[in-house]
Amino acid sequence: MTLPDIHHLTIIINLVLSITIVVISIWGYRRIGKPTPLYFGCAYALFAISHIVLLADAEVSQIYLLIAMRTIGYILVAVGLFALMQDIIERQRIEHALRESEEHVNATFDQSAVGIVEFLPNTRISRHNSRFAAMLGRAEENLDSVPVWDLIPPDEYSLHSDAVNQVVRCERHDYSADMRFLKRDGSPLWCQVSLSAVASSTGQPKYFVLVVDDISERKRAEEALASLNASLEDRVAERTRELQTVNAALVDEVRQRTLAEEHVSASLHEKEVLIKEIHHRVKNNLQIIISLLFLQARQTSDPGSVGALMDSQTRVQSMALVHEKLYQSTDLSAIDFEGYLNNLVANLTVLYGVDKSRIKVQIAVKNLPLTINTAIPLGLMMNELVSNTLKYAFPDNRPGTLSITGAVDGNRIRIRVHDDGVGIPESFDWKNAKSLGLHLIQMLTRQLKGTVELSRGHGTEFSIDIPLREGA
Numbered sequence: 001m002t003l004p005d006i007h008h009l010t011i012i013i014n015l016v017l018s019i020t021i022v023v024i025s026i027w028g029y030r031r032i033g034k035p036t037p038l039y040f041g042c043a044y045a046l047f048a049i050s051h052i053v054l055l056a057d058a059e060v061s062q063i064y065l066l067i068a069m070r071t072i073g074y075i076l077v078a079v080g081l082f083a084l085m086q087d088i089i090e091r092q093r094i095e096h097a098l099r100e101s102e103e104h105v106n107a108t109f110d111q112s113a114v115g116i117v118e119f120l121p122n123t124r125i126s127r128h129n130s131r132f133a134a135m136l137g138r139a140e141e142n143l144d145s146v147p148v149w150d151l152i153p154p155d156e157y158s159l160h161s162d163a164v165n166q167v168v169r170c171e172r173h174d175y176s177a178d179m180r181f182l183k184r185d186g187s188p189l190w191c192q193v194s195l196s197a198v199a200s201s202t203g204q205p206k207y208f209v210l211v212v213d214d215i216s217e218r219k220r221a222e223e224a225l226a227s228l229n230a231s232l233e234d235r236v237a238e239r240t241r242e243l244q245t246v247n248a249a250l251v252d253e254v255r256q257r258t259l260a261e262e263h264v265s266a267s268l269h270e271k272e273v274l275i276k277e278i279h280h281r282v283k284n285n286l287q288i289i290i291s292l293l294f295l296q297a298r299q300t301s302d303p304g305s306v307g308a309l310m311d312s313q314t315r316v317q318s319m320a321l322v323h324e325k326l327y328q329s330t331d332l333s334a335i336d337f338e339g340y341l342n343n344l345v346a347n348l349t350v351l352y353g354v355d356k357s358r359i360k361v362q363i364a365v366k367n368l369p370l371t372i373n374t375a376i377p378l379g380l381m382m383n384e385l386v387s388n389t390l391k392y393a394f395p396d397n398r399p400g401t402l403s404i405t406g407a408v409d410g411n412r413i414r415i416r417v418h419d420d421g422v423g424i425p426e427s428f429d430w431k432n433a434k435s436l437g438l439h440l441i442q443m444l445t446r447q448l449k450g451t452v453e454l455s456r457g458h459g460t461e462f463s464i465d466i467p468l469r470e471g472a
Contacts, residue, residue: 149164160179195209360400368413384441448467
């Protein structure tokens with residue numbers, strides 16, 4: 001074989017090798033997804049082109065092109081080698097980090113406060129931590145390759161087999177329950193377990209993770225609590241029986257008290273009706289007296305005697321009104337004093353023939369707490385004051401206003417009777433007057449342990465101040 005033939009053979013071999021390297025670099029890029037193989041592929045693509053040029057017997061003018069192509073190719077090879085070294089360094093760093101992470105995971109796995117077991121689909125243990133072995137009293141044993149369910153009593157496993165098999169078949173993601181294990185000495189160990197599957201990309205289980213937490217103390221506490229609850233239930237049942245007996249006695253006592261209260265209520269109602277009837281009869285009797293005084297006044301020709309008899313009528317009428325208000329009231333302990341005054345003023349207006357359009361009457365004494373013992377003397381006083389006003393305050397058809405106001409002030413009742421009439425002269429000594437009406441006002445005020453004052457400015461005003469009676 002001549003030298004030119006050997007030269008051409010060498011170029012063909014280099015061309016085949018360059019094309020092979022290009023193909024391998026493209027395959028490598030597609031496998032790893034990084035541009036490192038392409039640097040070598042591009043370099044050897046240039047080498048392949050240069051070999052083709054050489055096979056075509058390149059002229060001297062093409063030699064520079066070949067040199068440039070070879071130079072660029074070697075640069076790409078250098079860049080590829082640098083990128084390859086970077087990839088190797090990065091892989092070493094990642095492998096180191098993975099080793100540290102694996103060591104950390106293994107340390108966490110082994111030092112966990114709960115037992116952790118990994119077992120394969122054939123139920124044999126592939127890995128477990130020291131806590132799991134210690135919980136079962138097997139700290140000195142290696143439980144690898146031991147079927148995990150052999151550590152559980154058969155009757156206990158049968159209770160959980162359906163749910164466990166669903167996890168094994170990847171029909172459910174996990175399962176948690178309280179489960180009883182067997183220690184090395186045969187004693188039971190109550191644990192709370194959590195079973196989960198680690199599946200492959202195809203959905204098939206690769207291995208299973210069982211997390212086991214010792215709950216023996218909790219179980220003992222639950223048993224003690226159950227025993228205590230049973231004892232408490234017995235005590236509650238006994239106490240319930242006692243309460244039922246007491247309740248029956250109370251029901252009987254309540255029934256008897258109800259009957260007694262009904263009897264008392266009926267008796268009180270009867271007494272209330274009787275008291276109202278008494279007030280009604282007293283009022284009727286007083287009306288008879290009023291009628292007798294009226295008849296006597298008609299048969300008397302002396303004006304003074306007629307006036308005295310009329311005054312007596314009004315006084316008796318004021319007492320009769322109190323009894324009328326009581327038998328009409330739903331509360332026998334209190335008098336509707338405002339209604340009483342309205343009736344009193346209306347009667348006096350008719351009796352003295354007063355034109356209501358000429359003399360206006362204003363009454364504001366709501367919610368005065370008056371008993372009969374206070375209402376009768378106070379009513380007589382109101383009768384005298386209103387009668388005097390209607391008779392003397394507005395002579396010669398003079399118009400005016402009569403106002404009666406009353407209110408509770410602390411522990412006292414204050415009542416004002418005011419008119420804007422002609423007034424009482426300053427020279428008139430009303431406290432020492434011979435008038436029976438004024439004398440009666442002072443006497444009744446002393447009877448009520450109160451005071452009465454006269455103000456002569458802007459008409460006439462009597463101010464009555466009496467203590468609030470106990471029970472009112």
